[in-house]
Amino acid sequence: MNLQPPTALIRRSQTDIYLQVLNALILRDMRSRFGGSYWGYLVQMLWPVAHVILIVGIMVFREVPSPMGDSTMLFVASGAFPLLAFKYISREMMKGYLVHKSLTWFPQVKRIDTMVARAVVEICSSFMGFGVICLFLLAFGVDPIPVDITTAMTGYIAAIALGISVGTVNVGIVSIFPPWQIIYILVVLLVYFSSGLMFVAAYMPEQIYSLMRWNPCVQIVEWVRLGYEPSLPIQIDYLYILGWIFGSLTVGLLMERYVMER
Template sequence: MPASIQAPSQRSPLESYLHVLHALILRDMRTRFGASIWGYGVVVLWPCVHIFMLIAIYTFQKIPAPLGDDRALFFATGAVPVLVFQYVSREVMKSVIMNRPLTYYPQVKLFDLIFSRILVEIVTGFLALLVVSSVLLIIGVNPIPSAPLTAVCGYVAAIGLGIGVGTINVAIIGFFPGWMIGYALFSIVLYISSGVMFMPSYMPEKVYYWMKFNPALQAAEWVRSAYYPYAGLQIDHFYVIMFGFTATTIGLFLLKHVVSKMQG
């Protein structure tokens, strides 16, 4: 436990809270990534390696991109929002399991653990996005979308979904700790069905109708629509936003009923 959290000080409530949050973020990064900056760099690069391995496999097999002329751009526009959603939703859950003993300190609340991990994952996600964009530029692919604001909104929506689902995951593991393994298996199915490697809109209409209930799929299409406006992708923006908001609300409501259990 960082000494900075334990030591009392004459600070305003806001300053004290920010101090605790800062200490939790530093502790989170050091315990997960190691004391070296290279450890954190590995985590930033991991989703990038995932994306470019996917590109390399499809390039080696000479499989054309389902949309557009560039495989790298197609896979990146689908994989980045889906991976951001999955990383945030998973790591928020893991933060509570890993840092649960910290809640015995009166300065640290369960929500602080969740919030600090969300901030770390948001920063990590944006750094990964910058790395992916830089590599695309290096290999001669233009990563600037036709509608930049649309791409940013889709990316933020993916983060919102991750926060909402992650909050519910925290509540679930308060009663069923084994859910971490269950969610890992569920994430595989979710990833495959989110349209990272194919165009869901090319599926039969009845199949596509049910697939669109997956908000991660719509987040990926939201980002893709910024790069391929001619594809005519129909995204229910309200559904994606409300899904994230509703999930967060439900998760916070459930947390009120599991805080005493997890801190006890």
């Protein structure tokens, strides 16, 4: 009678263990961040809508016409989509590491697992927020479907990827310099309001526009808006954006390997 060794019956693959650890971190992340209630998820999804309503209200109050098409609401939303994705992912990955840092004392939980778990939660939240904004636009009679869906969605995905890569660097920095968590809030606010949310950067004077293009978020916003208005006088430097994404990710992973505390 052929019997398998007992160790073969209880041995689990590293992939299974990793997925179970990741699942536990994601569930803990969601419960700790949103209070374990549906209201927490609702607030998270309504934040993007609140941003759009506030900025649209400011533009309407100041009687600023939409520089792209006829809908001020769609113009603001097309800029808010990518910027909010970058903002929350890059910031919350850092906070996620700090929340789960104590768990890394367990041998099964690695530092990078805490980053992946928070990134997964933020990506899902980002797409849910995206869907809520689309429903909000439809409710006001605004068509949220871009003229070039591929261009708009690849720009949005690039914003998510940039958020993940910069978030990885943030985790490395905050692990050795905790005040960075506060400083980065100010940095990301500056980026948020200077990346063309309420204006089209391409319409700025050439000298100013050439400097603004060094900010990858400016080009990502233009990338998304090019999907809504292909006639905009915009040329995207895709290699520059990809350089930021892969360069930041490389730096962040090297910091995780050689700089972060054991």
